Amino acid sequence: MKLARILGLLCATIIFTPASIAQGVTEITIWHIFTGGHAEALDSAIARFQAANPDVRVVPVHQGAAWGDLRTKLLAATAAGTPPTIGLFKTGWVPGAFEDVLLPLDEVIPPALKGDILPTFVADSTFNGVLRTVPLARSADVLFYNTALVPEPPRAWDEMLTMARALNTDRDGDGSIDRWGVGIRPGPEQFAFLFLQAGGEWFNPDETAFLVDSPAGIKAMEHLLALREAALFQTGFFSGPFGAGDVAMYWGSTAGIPFVAEAAAAHGTPWNVAPIPAGPLGRGYSILMSASAGIFQVGTTEAAQEAATRFLLFLLSPEEHLQWITQTGYLPYRQSVIDSPEWQAFLQENPFMAGVTEQATLALAYPHHVEWDSLRRLLSEAVDAVLHGQLAPVEALHRAATEAPGYLE
Amino acid sequence: MVIKQINQGVLRAFCYLVLIVGAAVMLLPLVWMVATSFKTFAEALAIPPIWLPERLNWENYPTAWAMAPFGRFFLNSVFVALATALGGVIICALAAYAFAQMSFFGKNIIFAVALGTMMIPGIMMLVPNFITMTRLGWIDTYQALIVPWLVSVFIIFMLRQFFMSMPRELWDSAQIDGCSRLRFLWQIIVPLSKPALFTAFLLNFVASWNSFLWVLLMTNRTEMRTLPLGLALFAHEAGIRYELQMAMATVAIVPILLVFLSLQRYFVQAWLRTGIK
Numbered sequence: 001m002k003l004a005r006i007l008g009l010l011c012a013t014i015i016f017t018p019a020s021i022a023q024g025v026t027e028i029t030i031w032h033i034f035t036g037g038h039a040e041a042l043d044s045a046i047a048r049f050q051a052a053n054p055d056v057r058v059v060p061v062h063q064g065a066a067w068g069d070l071r072t073k074l075l076a077a078t079a080a081g082t083p084p085t086i087g088l089f090k091t092g093w094v095p096g097a098f099e100d101v102l103l104p105l106d107e108v109i110p111p112a113l114k115g116d117i118l119p120t121f122v123a124d125s126t127f128n129g130v131l132r133t134v135p136l137a138r139s140a141d142v143l144f145y146n147t148a149l150v151p152e153p154p155r156a157w158d159e160m161l162t163m164a165r166a167l168n169t170d171r172d173g174d175g176s177i178d179r180w181g182v183g184i185r186p187g188p189e190q191f192a193f194l195f196l197q198a199g200g201e202w203f204n205p206d207e208t209a210f211l212v213d214s215p216a217g218i219k220a221m222e223h224l225l226a227l228r229e230a231a232l233f234q235t236g237f238f239s240g241p242f243g244a245g246d247v248a249m250y251w252g253s254t255a256g257i258p259f260v261a262e263a264a265a266a267h268g269t270p271w272n273v274a275p276i277p278a279g280p281l282g283r284g285y286s287i288l289m290s291a292s293a294g295i296f297q298v299g300t301t302e303a304a305q306e307a308a309t310r311f312l313l314f315l316l317s318p319e320e321h322l323q324w325i326t327q328t329g330y331l332p333y334r335q336s337v338i339d340s341p342e343w344q345a346f347l348q349e350n351p352f353m354a355g356v357t358e359q360a361t362l363a364l365a366y367p368h369h370v371e372w373d374s375l376r377r378l379l380s381e382a383v384d385a386v387l388h389g390q391l392a393p394v395e396a397l398h399r400a401a402t403e404a405p406g407y408l409e
Numbered sequence: 410m411v412i413k414q415i416n417q418g419v420l421r422a423f424c425y426l427v428l429i430v431g432a433a434v435m436l437l438p439l440v441w442m443v444a445t446s447f448k449t450f451a452e453a454l455a456i457p458p459i460w461l462p463e464r465l466n467w468e469n470y471p472t473a474w475a476m477a478p479f480g481r482f483f484l485n486s487v488f489v490a491l492a493t494a495l496g497g498v499i500i501c502a503l504a505a506y507a508f509a510q511m512s513f514f515g516k517n518i519i520f521a522v523a524l525g526t527m528m529i530p531g532i533m534m535l536v537p538n539f540i541t542m543t544r545l546g547w548i549d550t551y552q553a554l555i556v557p558w559l560v561s562v563f564i565i566f567m568l569r570q571f572f573m574s575m576p577r578e579l580w581d582s583a584q585i586d587g588c589s590r591l592r593f594l595w596q597i598i599v600p601l602s603k604p605a606l607f608t609a610f611l612l613n614f615v616a617s618w619n620s621f622l623w624v625l626l627m628t629n630r631t632e633m634r635t636l637p638l639g640l641a642l643f644a645h646e647a648g649i650r651y652e653l654q655m656a657m658a659t660v661a662i663v664p665i666l667l668v669f670l671s672l673q674r675y676f677v678q679a680w681l682r683t684g685i686k
Contacts, residue, residue, distance in 0.1 A: 029629075033646065034645075035642050035643070035644065035645050036645060036650075038645070061629045062631075062642065063625065063629075064625050064638075064641055065641035065642075065644035065645075066644070066646075067646065069622070069625055069641075072535065072622065072625075072626070073625060073626055075536065076535060076536045076539035076540075076626055077539070077543075079536050079539070079540060080536075080539055080540040080543040080544075081543070082543050082548070139646075139647070178457075232456075234456070236454070236456070237454065237647070237648050237649070239454065239647075239648055240450070240451055240453065240454020240455060240456070241454065241455065241456040243451060243454075244451055244454075244455060246455075246456055247456075252647070253646070253647045255645070255646050255647035256647030256648050257647075258648075259645075259647060259648035262450060263450065263451055263454065266449065266450065266451045267451060290646065
């Protein structure tokens with residue numbers, strides 16, 4: 001009888017203890033679009049966090065191949081009141097749709113940490129004076145170059161144009177170029193960084209005019225058009241042709257570094273990274289792209305928000321930040337990490353990251369305008385019209401500037 | 410007479426030429442897909458494009474298969490597509506029969522309103538439908554993937570056109586023999602409507618098989634997802650593993666091809682009988 005009671009007590013303990021332990025675990029979800037190595041990097045970061053924080057379970061959920069898919073899902077889930085705990089956001093999504101549903105982070109991010117993040121990254125995560133997101137997977141266009149063909153990368157617009165023309169080669173003598181000096185995947189981002197490099201300002205002081213048809217805009221578009229005559233323009237990714245030695249240099253995202261590394265290794269192509277060649281102002285600006293992470297304050301419990309805050313602070317820690325950027329190729333943004341001996345040691349083994357680091361300090365963000373997506377579309381149409389020979393740079397940019405006030409009201 | 414024969418010969422040759430060119434154009438993407446599935450990463454991204462790989466890299470298939478639970482994705486796709494196609498045919502056939510052969514108050518207005526819903530862009534209904542599914546508690550369930558797609562106004566319209574071609578005398582005769590509407594539909598109309606029903610099945614099956622955005626919205630757990638979402642795992646914001654993606658895409662179209670090849674004669678008959686060209 002006594003034995004039966006002891007066994008019964010033991011069974012009850014075994015049966016009910018796991019449940020009682022599980023009740024103390026807070027589950028948080030993070031929605032992202034990472035695949036391959038980037039997904040593995042996130043999974044390993046989660047594993048380390050959970051080992052240090054056994055009361056939190058982080059569930060990563062892949063939500064589509066493109067940022068647009070993730071945005072659609074976030075919008076639908078927010079409208080239904082069932083958002084994830086943490087979502088990844090491109091800057092342009094936040095104004096209007098998500099700004100008020102994201103947890104303000106000024107109180108939870110220590111001032112020392114905030115001060116250590118590169119100012120542009122902080123500014124890009126701040127909306128109407130409130131920090132709503134933290135940088136996580138930020139990228140920017142850089143110049144990938146084949147060191148065998150380009151011993152020294154171009155540092156200015158004219159230099160790049162000259163090198164592009166000089167490196168165009170007809171290797172098999174059939175009359176068509178089969179090795180290009182420069183490859184460009186055209187889009188509004190390319191025009192945008194050329195515009196900023198030329199000293200352009202997006203708006204007038206009261207944001208009632210879109211100033212893309214200014215002299216800076218025309219200069220930027222004319223440079224893009226000049227490159228059109230000398231370079232290979234295509235909508236596909238350049239990592240493959242670059243790795244195969246068919247393109248000597250190209251503007252590409254730092255997020256594509258794993259693809260470049262793989263393609264280059266397959267062909268034995270030596271390569272490196274440099275900042276985008278500088279414009280008239282002597283600054284090689286690039287546009288800050290990809291995403292930051294934000295915590296939903298609507299549709300999530302306080303316990304989940306607290307756990308999510310701990311997770312983001314973990315990811316922002318120097319050790320994790322170093323681990324994350326070395327595994328993914330996303331931009332480094334903590335000054336202390338950039339200055340650390342570990343980072344310097346990493347650069348010795350991966351010299352291309354020096355160019356990435358330099359570009360991180362030269363990355364500029366898009367304006368936080370609620371209609372920026374529509375304005376960006378106007379830029380995209382202008383770039384298309386010029387590159388397809390439909391409009392001259394002045395006409396295309398003037399058309400964009402003329403149509404913009406409808407979105408600025 | 411000879412000239413007439415020559416003219417007919419030239420016309421036939423021209424028709425065959427047009428059909429061959431058309432077939433080649435339609436087959437080109439499939440050929441590219443299968444060829445790319447055997448390429449290396451570098452060959453898949455080569456410029457100018459390489460049509461045929463240097464050698465057949467069969468390892469792309471097991472490599473791609475191992476990158477995600479494609480077995481589960483495959484089963485989910487088969488189950489959801491079959492359930493949607495079968496259920497959709499049954500429900501749409503009932504509605505189409507009512508619109509085609511029965512008389513009731515407001516029939517034409519109801520049909521016109523139903524057709525009018527086809528004017529609404531699907532993208533506008535995504536968020537309201539997501540909210541509905543959330544409130545029903547159907548997120549991450551098979552019901553969310555199947556039930557909303559059991560009714561297709563286009564299928565109802567197509568079947569209605571087909572059923573309208575059936576002579577009314579059939580129902581008159583059956584009614585005299587004491588046959589109910591449901592029994593008449595099941596035992597008389599359905600056996601005579603195989604082309605249209607198989608076509609409806611095929612269209613529903615393909616639409617469900619290829620569905621991406623709806624499945625993405627309705628599911629969060631990996632084990633509930635289908636093949637199109639699995640294919641998205643090979644894409645990254647800065648690059649795509651085309652050779653692996655095409656390997657899985659080749660695997661993904663096999664069931665579609667099997668279903669279409671087995672039902673294609675009904676497909677052609679149905680288009681002819683419904684008058685939809």
